[in-house]
Amino acid sequence: MGCCASTKVSASTWVGVKDDQRTPLLTAEDSIQEPSKVNGGTLAEKSQKPIENNLVRSVEKRQKPTEEKSVQSVENSKGTIEDDFITSTESSQNKQITPAENRQKSTEDDVIPAENGQKPTEDDLITSEDNKQKLIDERVNENGQKLSEDNFISPAKEDQTLRSPSYCGRKWPNTNRKSPSYCGRKSPKSNRRSPCYCGRKSTKVKIRQENDKTENRKTNQTEKDEKGVYELVDAHAINAPKHVNTSVNSLTEYLIKGAKSDKEKVRAFYIWIANNIEYDTDAYFGGNYGGTDADSVLKHGKSVCSGYANLFEAFCKIAGIQVQVISGFSKGYSYSPEKPFTPNTKTNHAWNAVFIENKWQFIECTWGAGHLNNAGEFQKQFNNFYFLTNPRHLIVDHFPFEYNDEEFSKKWQLLKNPISLDEFNRNIKLYSKSIEWDIHPKSHKYGVIEVKGSVEITIEDKKGHLFNTSFVFYEYPSGERVEEYGFLRKESAYEIKLTLNPPKVKSYRAELYGNIDPSQKSLDHLMTYAIKCTQAANVSPYPRRTEQWGFSQKAYDNGFLKSDQFKIPALQQSSNGQLELNLRTTRNVPSMVKLSHAKYDLGKKFAFVTSGKDFLKINLKFPSIGYYQLMLMCEEEKGTDDRYHEMGNLLVECKSPADSCIPFPVASSKAQEYLCILIEPLNGQLPANQQVKFKFQSPVVKKAIAAKEDMKQNGDEWSAVITTPGPGGSVQISGNDTDENRFWGLFTFEII
Structure with missing residues (x-):
């Protein structure tokens, strides 16, 4: 077995x-x-x-x-x-046909039957543009109505408009059934009459997604x-x-x-x-x-x-x-x-x-x-x-x-x-689910890959079935895991990419897993590559993550604009130690983020989230070079709890740290619920015993205070100037959406 x-x-x-x-x-x-x-x-x-x-x-x-x-x-x-x-049954029926017989058969097959069941003469066929009106007069559409001249296109315009060669609505000879494939007009760019060309504009254009849906249903x-x-x-x-x-x-x-x-x-x-x-x-x-x-x-x-x-x-x-x-x-x-x-x-x-x-x-x-x-x-x-x-x-x-x-x-x-046997040996071993789901290697079809430095493997998901993917990357045969040197993402509905950076000159195995059912937590084995590294990659490790990077389907089911799917690269880059991401939404999406370096956790201090009715803005600061993981968690639109659920993970490469990497203020969930936009100050650390102006905007807040002092309202804007306390203290902006004197914390600042 x-x-x-x-x-x-x-x-x-x-x-x-x-x-x-x-x-x-x-x-x-x-x-x-x-x-x-x-x-x-x-x-x-x-x-x-x-x-x-x-x-x-x-x-x-x-x-x-x-x-x-x-x-x-x-x-x-x-x-x-x-x-x-x-099958031998087919073979027994195949007879030797001479070239002359073949030509004769082809010619006979190309001829259209006349209405009396006999082969037509030249007079039975339309042979020139002069007879186009005659053709129009004789043709009816599928509803039995006569076709106008607008329904026909001259051969001179053939390349300008997509047409179907199989629609004309004329009844077949000796039947009472309209056929979409009888017309007798000469096909453009040939001198051969075709039984299936009339020049009428096609009423249906099937795109790839429609084909996939039909095939999947079948x-x-x-x-x-x-x-x-x-x-x-x-x-x-x-x-x-x-x-x-x-x-x-x-x-x-x-x-x-x-x-x-x-x-x-x-x-x-x-x-x-x-x-x-x-x-x-x-x-x-x-x-x-x-x-x-x-x-x-x-x-x-x-x-x-x-x-x-x-x-x-x-x-x-x-x-x-x-x-x-x-x-x-x-x-x-x-x-x-x-x-x-x-x-x-x-x-x-x-x-x-x-x-x-x-x-x-x-x-x-x-x-x-x-x-x-x-x-x-x-x-x-x-x-x-x-x-x-x-x-x-x-x-x-x-x-x-x-x-x-x-x-x-x-x-x-x-x-x-x-x-x-040589071809069998070279071809990658695909597991049964990979074959069933029509998932195949696109860039590397052989099971062994020789790598100098790094390699990027592209996998084709021909039907767009995959919901989630993950990978395992380890030294072979020791089994030591090195997933921090791999980066997996789905860049389109039909393509998955895996970047591998082997850290040593050794042999490795890279295994790909996936599933097509959102409710299924387990992943099925799809394929395995043998990686022979002849020159180690000189790159920093990624934050260790075995599942695919990028925004999940769940994000687009919970308020993120679906037309933006796959438009936000899973890999973001920063050349100055800062990054701003602007995401379009269909509603206010309460969110929180977590920023982690590949070697240490930064918590929430270097990430700041602002949400509105149709957007989510994320500001980031990076204290050192290297790779970071940005995890986005949001409330579900129709969730039964108040928990934040993981919606996406982005990989961020910082090529140069921020000049002055001061943490952001800490924003509460109420700040997002009240659609608050902090205007100033944007630094989370403030000097002690100094006057500082605080200002934010919200269409929801009805009362606001800063360090227990009332803030002044000007339209949707709230502002106040206060003197900060001594070192080690904090200042908080609070507000509510009622006339009561009960306030919720919105933004918190640290005093140094």
């Missing part, structure tokens, strides 16, 4: 079974893999690593077929492969439909009574009972195995694999990957379904991209291919059953991804290698264009 995903692991965890521990019958190691889930906090401590185990296959059972037989193994019967792959609906189709089959398999487990035959007879197709039978086999067979960790770690035949696996209820594959094979054969056990290489538990597979490497995994619905399809029972955690314990976790997995997806981490013959084994990739 194989076990699944990893984050940071101890050095001992990476150790596989030694060669001298394998019995003479072993032909491959066995592995199971599935993305780990990271539940908040320490990612590395709560994640799992795919486990590699040994596949037991007897030599006599796995004899290489003769050349005549091997030709039939995949390409015989009714076909071979799905999507990209070819995908979700397909998943729901599929779940409904399998609901009864799954329940039947899960609820199998114990008395049918006495033999493989009796269990098979029970599982296929009521199945309406071979696909449903195969589904029942997959569900039963995934829910009832455990991975034999003692056998894996001890090197003694015992019996992996179907009867032994059923009797003991556990096995390694070869046992999973053999039991599934036995079910299918009894049910009369064509099946194959495939051995090869997998990027499982002990996989390291820095140690590529070679033709001399022993195969380390086994899975199945089954012939249903007129094509071969993959079944991976081992990886569908669960994973091993860092303690080496099997964690049962069903994964539907490995049921009838698309060949283009399985080749990411499964490479068939039968009888040490790469060419012979290529057909079991079930791909129209098989890849080589």
Whole structure:
């Protein structure tokens, strides 16, 4: 079997079974893999690593077929492969066509039928601009109304306006149905008449977001439909009574009972195995694999990957379904991209291919059953991804290698264009959730990256699914965490970027995690890079943060202007030790901020927040150079509590400290609630025993005092001049929004 995903692991965890521990019958190691889930906090401590185990296959059972037989193994019967792959049924229907016949066929296909069902003559077609009015007179729109000349565009203007070549509304010949694709007008920039060009302006322009939404709806609906189709089959398999487990035959007879197709039978086999067979960790770690035949696996209820594959094979054969056990290489538990597979490497995994619905399809029972955690314990976790997995997806981490013959084994990739072992080794290992969510590397497609100094990795989220992401960065194989040298952010709805600055000339691992559900706290393993640093980066560390930087989706759901999303860079820079951020809002957003240096905490003294009905302004001061973390916390718009919730984190690089870095005054939450804007003084530290003018603005405050002295009102402005007390004291501006003599503190100043 194989076990699944990893984050940071101890050095001992990476150790596989030694060669001298394998019995003479072993032909491959066995592995199971599935993305780990990271539940908040320490990612590395709560994640799992795919486990590699040994596949037991007897030599006599796995004899290489003769050349005549091997030709039939995949390409015989009714076909071979799905999507990209070819079925023999299709091949048998393809006839040799001469160039002349091909040209004849193309010409015939281009001709439009006449209204009487015969091929039209030249007179039946519109051949010039002079006949445009005739065309207009004869055409009607979808409502049966005649089209005016304005509805048509001359070929001379073709490149100036977006048009649809498939809308005209004319009725098809011999039918009472209007078709959007019959017109007979010549297509611009060609002398060929097209049955689908009329020049009318397109009424719909689909943008990328609309396509994504439609595709997502279809995908979700397909998943729901599929779940409904399998609901009864799954329940039947899960609820199998114990008395049918006495033999493989009796269990098979029970599982296929009521199945309406071979696909449903195969589904029942997959569900039963995934829910009832455990991975034999003692056998894996001890090197003694015992019996992996179907009867032994059923009797003991556990096995390694070869046992999973053999039991599934036995079910299918009894049910009369064509099946194959495939051995090869997998990027499982002990996989390291820095140690590529070679033709001399022993195969380390086994899975199945089954012939249903007129094509071969993959079944991976081992990886569908669960994973091993860092303690080496099997964690049962069903994964539907490995049921009838698309060949283009399985080749990411499964490479068939039968009888040490790469060419012979290529057909079991079930791909129209098989890849080589070298390409398999180079390609990054993507975990199942990454493939399901269509998240792929954009800048670095290979699993090993050689770095001189720094590297910026770009990941493409093609459907914009990701809600949150995080990463783990550690030395390999020691496991020492160095996330303070990584910077993860989402710069658009479709792109995630990770900057890595390895501090030493060593090997590292960078693991990316994510989720698409806002209510889900755990994150799924997406991909892992091996980083080989040949020259250390000469940069200061960042404030340590494993989750992505920038404003979260929650901020834009709670009052920040949604059109500004991704317009505020996650990395801000200051060249003079000061920074002002102006954020647009749809309401007054009560907020507080926290500023921290990478090496120490500054608290609230060097950050000052001012809020209004449609803005939030943040002023910052930096006492030294380096990187800072600005954390923004706000009240939720429809929250049930008065707590402040984390809405965003910005990374700020200070290249030069402020000349005079005096802290800001301390502003209370009431100052934001009353929409107060402090005009003067803006320094939080004031000299003792001196006259100081205090001035602020608020459309809400009705009474205000400074150091217990009444402040004068002039419109929305309040002011007062007072003498500060001695050193060590403080001065507070207070106010209220009623005529009562009860005041709330607004701004506090320290006296030095």
